Amino acid sequence: MTEREKKTKVGIKELSPIDVYKLLPKTNCKECGQENCMAFATKIVNREVNIDQCPPLLKKENEKAYKQLKEMLKPAVKEVVVGVGDKAVKIGGKLVMYRHEFTYFNPTAIAIDVTDEMPEDELLSRVKKTENFSYEYIGYTLKLNMIAVRCTSGDPEKFKSAVKKVVENTELPLILCTLNPNVAEAGLMAAPKANPLLYAANMDNWKDMAELAIMYSCPLVASAPNDLDMLMSLSKTLHAYGVQDIVLDPGTFPNEGLADTLNNFTMLRRAACKAGEELAGLPLMGVPMAAWIDKGDAADEIVKWREAYLAAMLIVRYADVLVMHGADGWSLLPNTVLRQNIYTDPRKPVAVEPGLKVFGTPDENSPVFFTTNFALTYYTVASDIENSKTNAYLIVVDTEGSAVDSGVAGRKLTAEKVADAIKETGVESKVKHRKLIIPGKASRISGEIEELSGWKVQVGPRDSSEIPKYLVEKWQP
Amino acid sequence: MAEKKKKDEDASGLALSSDIMELLAKFQEIELEDFELEVKDLELWLESGALPRQLMPQLKAAPGLKGKPAELMMTQFARPIENYPGKIVEVTLGATKAEGGSRGRTITIGGETSPAFYSFERPMVHPPVVTLDVFDMEVPLTKAVKMHVKDVIGDPAAWAKLAVDKFGADMVTVHLISIDPLLKNATPKDAVKTIEEITQAVDVPLVIGGCGDPVKDADVFAEIAETFAGERFLISSITADMDVERCAKFVKKNGHVALSFTPMDLNLARELNRRLYDFLSNEDIVMDLTTAALGYGLDYAFTNMERARLGGLMGDVELAHPMSSGTTNAWAAREAWLKMGADWEPRELRGPLWEVTTALTLLLAGVDLFMMMHPAAVKTLKDVTAHLVSGKKADACKFVDWVSMKP
Numbered sequence: 001m002t003e004r005e006k007k008t009k010v011g012i013k014e015l016s017p018i019d020v021y022k023l024l025p026k027t028n029c030k031e032c033g034q035e036n037c038m039a040f041a042t043k044i045v046n047r048e049v050n051i052d053q054c055p056p057l058l059k060k061e062n063e064k065a066y067k068q069l070k071e072m073l074k075p076a077v078k079e080v081v082v083g084v085g086d087k088a089v090k091i092g093g094k095l096v097m098y099r100h101e102f103t104y105f106n107p108t109a110i111a112i113d114v115t116d117e118m119p120e121d122e123l124l125s126r127v128k129k130t131e132n133f134s135y136e137y138i139g140y141t142l143k144l145n146m147i148a149v150r151c152t153s154g155d156p157e158k159f160k161s162a163v164k165k166v167v168e169n170t171e172l173p174l175i176l177c178t179l180n181p182n183v184a185e186a187g188l189m190a191a192p193k194a195n196p197l198l199y200a201a202n203m204d205n206w207k208d209m210a211e212l213a214i215m216y217s218c219p220l221v222a223s224a225p226n227d228l229d230m231l232m233s234l235s236k237t238l239h240a241y242g243v244q245d246i247v248l249d250p251g252t253f254p255n256e257g258l259a260d261t262l263n264n265f266t267m268l269r270r271a272a273c274k275a276g277e278e279l280a281g282l283p284l285m286g287v288p289m290a291a292w293i294d295k296g297d298a299a300d301e302i303v304k305w306r307e308a309y310l311a312a313m314l315i316v317r318y319a320d321v322l323v324m325h326g327a328d329g330w331s332l333l334p335n336t337v338l339r340q341n342i343y344t345d346p347r348k349p350v351a352v353e354p355g356l357k358v359f360g361t362p363d364e365n366s367p368v369f370f371t372t373n374f375a376l377t378y379y380t381v382a383s384d385i386e387n388s389k390t391n392a393y394l395i396v397v398d399t400e401g402s403a404v405d406s407g408v409a410g411r412k413l414t415a416e417k418v419a420d421a422i423k424e425t426g427v428e429s430k431v432k433h434r435k436l437i438i439p440g441k442a443s444r445i446s447g448e449i450e451e452l453s454g455w456k457v458q459v460g461p462r463d464s465s466e467i468p469k470y471l472v473e474k475w476q477p
Numbered sequence: 478m479a480e481k482k483k484k485d486e487d488a489s490g491l492a493l494s495s496d497i498m499e500l501l502a503k504f505q506e507i508e509l510e511d512f513e514l515e516v517k518d519l520e521l522w523l524e525s526g527a528l529p530r531q532l533m534p535q536l537k538a539a540p541g542l543k544g545k546p547a548e549l550m551m552t553q554f555a556r557p558i559e560n561y562p563g564k565i566v567e568v569t570l571g572a573t574k575a576e577g578g579s580r581g582r583t584i585t586i587g588g589e590t591s592p593a594f595y596s597f598e599r600p601m602v603h604p605p606v607v608t609l610d611v612f613d614m615e616v617p618l619t620k621a622v623k624m625h626v627k628d629v630i631g632d633p634a635a636w637a638k639l640a641v642d643k644f645g646a647d648m649v650t651v652h653l654i655s656i657d658p659l660l661k662n663a664t665p666k667d668a669v670k671t672i673e674e675i676t677q678a679v680d681v682p683l684v685i686g687g688c689g690d691p692v693k694d695a696d697v698f699a700e701i702a703e704t705f706a707g708e709r710f711l712i713s714s715i716t717a718d719m720d721v722e723r724c725a726k727f728v729k730k731n732g733h734v735a736l737s738f739t740p741m742d743l744n745l746a747r748e749l750n751r752r753l754y755d756f757l758s759n760e761d762i763v764m765d766l767t768t769a770a771l772g773y774g775l776d777y778a779f780t781n782m783e784r785a786r787l788g789g790l791m792g793d794v795e796l797a798h799p800m801s802s803g804t805t806n807a808w809a810a811r812e813a814w815l816k817m818g819a820d821w822e823p824r825e826l827r828g829p830l831w832e833v834t835t836a837l838t839l840l841l842a843g844v845d846l847f848m849m850m851h852p853a854a855v856k857t858l859k860d861v862t863a864h865l866v867s868g869k870k871a872d873a874c875k876f877v878d879w880v881s882m883k884p
Binding site (some may be wrong): 022098099100113115117137150151152154160177178179199203223226227228230231233234236237240241242251252253255256257258259260261262264266267270271274275279280287289290292293295296301303305308309312313316317323325326331333334335337338340341342344346350357374375377380402403405406408409410411412430444463464465 | 538544545546549550551552553554555556557559594595596597626657689691710716718739740741767769770773774775776777779780783784789806809811812815817820822823824826827830831833834837838841848857861863865866867868869870871872873874875876877878879880881882883
């Protein structure tokens with residue numbers, strides 16, 4: 001990229017709706033679904049809509065403006081699509097280095113590995129297990145995203161047959177892992193239309209791998225372990241060669257290599273986001289399963305543990321795709337939750353609307369609960385009450401977005417607030433009884449609540465998952 | 478003792494597997510029970526709380542084809558180094574005999590001039606440290622934690638000793654839960670006695686934790702500050718709804734350090750720090766911006782801390798304090814302790830990993846002092862930190878083996 005180009009690229013923070021609006025057709029035709037072009041421009045800047053949703057802009061006469069907009073909105077880290085169909089994953093597409101600067105897009109894709117020497121039933125069971133991994137978490141379903149097929153045999157035919165088995169049994173996108181172009185080609189022949197991510201081009205095989213990536217028009221990983229000069233050289237060369245989609249692998253090193261690992265990921269992302277370095281502005285691949293290289297005589301659980309925390313650090317430090325070997329629920333759950341956390345939009349409020357929530361069709365004898373308006377607390381409690389199939393009222397107290405425990409500690413959740421909320425929500429006219437079930441973690445203010453509200457307090461469970469059980473055992477109007 | 482510890486640390490890379498395994502192996506003997514709630518009404522929120530490189534000539538590579546490079550186009554990576562106008566203040570915890578205290582050593586945290594572990598830019602000045610939780614009375618603990626401390630529950634001095642000698646704690650946090658007027662309502666004198674026992678049992682710097690009652694905590698802290706003048710305890714914590722002036726004065730007069738605790742809001746953090754500056758110097762303040770558990774607001778905590786640290790480095794002195802995290806709060810997440818069914822077990826591993834994940838996320842945001850609970854989580858955090866500051870290089874050659882290895 002030339003100096004001039006670097007300067008003309010608008011930083012995400014400086015981009016205003018006006019900049020975008022100027023280039024739109026200004027027809028106010030509402031074909032995009034927005035009220036007018038300015039509203040559309042605002043949504044574009046907030047990345048809530050895509051410029052392709054503006055039909056007039058796609059017309060021939062607006063081609064120049066379209067291209068200018070594309071360039072203006074181009075993320076610091078290029079977005080690369082792997083796979084096809086509903087399960088295709090987008091990796092990269094990052095606009096900023098720190099999530100508070102905007103928000104992160106495209107959560108880190110997690111791939112689980114299989115090998116071409118695995119017995120068929122083991123291979124299929126790993127694929128199914130990966131596909132079926134699912135955890136419901138505050139309204140989101142946490143999933144795994146890809147299958148990495150590794151060639152451990154060195155035999156192209158074996159690899160081909162393993163890849164074939166995988167594509168026949170899952171629509172999850174693939175990563176084909178081999179440094180041998182012969183083997184790679186065999187794998188690609190088994191999945192010619194699957195748009196797999198090809199791993200990897202290095203300083204020795206880059207030309208053959210580049211040819212394959214072009215021939216099968218699939219994304220290609222450039223790999224240069226702990227050598228950023230070589231990685232940039234590969235990035236530059238592959239670009240020049242005509243490879244469209246490139247992913248960077250700076251190497252993942254457990255234990256003593258942790259500092260180099262974090263430094264490489266951090267430097268690459270900073271070069272992309274802060275220095276506008278396009279050769280570095282590509283999705284980054286992390287390989288936590290490198291923890292298994294030095295397994296030694298360590299128990300499997302220990303290696304899974306190391307792999308898991310290495311993955312966690314890479315989710316925080318800019319990895320866009322991860323390859324993992326440990327496929328246990330206990331080790332993957334923390335990472336899938338962490339990924340969801342890091343990729344939530346920090347622009348969204350922490351709090352939900354306070355007030356009275358109704359579950360099912362409560363009557364004058366139905367139980368009354370209260371919780372805080374911290375979004376996570378509220379959704380957790382709401383989902384537990386829903387699951388209990390109980391007809392109930394839930395008073396959402398305004399704690400300025402504090403959870404129950406931190407609210408009590410930080411005096412954001414007080415007996416006064418609870419008493420006020422009982423009055424304001426009008427729940428007293430909806431039920432005959434005067435019994436309030438409070439969160440177990442708010443027990444220390446139970447006396448004060450009784451005093452101020454005149455209601456009788458029943459201390460509920462410390463965790464709302466026990467609400468159904470609690471209602472059966474303890475609730476009587 | 479110190480020598481032995483040093484030796485252990487040097488060997489930590491090798492010792493890691495066996496040690497953690499030992500810590501975790503016990504879970505197999507323990508019958509799985511639900512979360513224990515022995516003190517039902519207790520509030521447990523811690524404020525501060527390869528393949529051979531076989532190139533194939535026969536592949537239809539087209540060297541020299543028009544426009545396609547025939548050779549690698551060599552280029553250099555420009556390392557993106559930045560300078561920051563600010564510096565995180567250095568705070569020393571604990572005082573030795575020569576310094577007017579009785580601790581065997583002091584611990585200094587802070588001093589960063591770059592974001593956390595940007596060691597390509599500048600080395601970490603003082604690696605983060607871990608202080609382990611010790612409770613002065615029986616508290617509800619999950620099985621995964623309880624199995625490691627069951628012999629010392631109710632004996633804070635023995636608990637502190639276990640934390641230091643066996644679990645490798647750099648410091649100990651004494652949670653004076655029993656002073657809570659809604660629980661045992663123990664007196665300031667009782668609390669002093671507990672601290673006295675602990676200072677006898679261990680010689681690491683201490684964190685003095687209260688019960689969360691703003692009035693009672695101040696009374697107890699005052700008594701402890703005076704009795705243990707010169708020890709440079711970290712008083713955990715001073716909150717906006719306490720008598721800030723009174724607290725700051727007894728912290729200053731007796732040579733301790735204040736932990737300035739605010740509920741996840743940088744403006745409130747600045748405000749409280751400003752109030753403390755009237756009485757304390759910057760070197761006497763550590764801040765706690767609130768830690769939420771993985772899955773229960775960790776994103777807010779992470780971003781808040783990352784922003785604070787970047788702000789401090791950019792010259793916002795009101796945020797340029799070392800940060801403490803009540804990482805134990807990770808256990809507030811039900812996924813850390815709940816029996817969830819075969820697909821997610823064993824929870825004896827899931828739980829401490831939950832704490833590790835919470836800790837490492839915040840380590841990368843810039844936390845300097847971790848208040849932690851599970852020994853395996855503590856061990857991992859210490860090992861990771863040791864690796865990160867070791868100055869050792871990655872073994873790049875071995876990495877490619879991941880493609881073809883057979884675990």
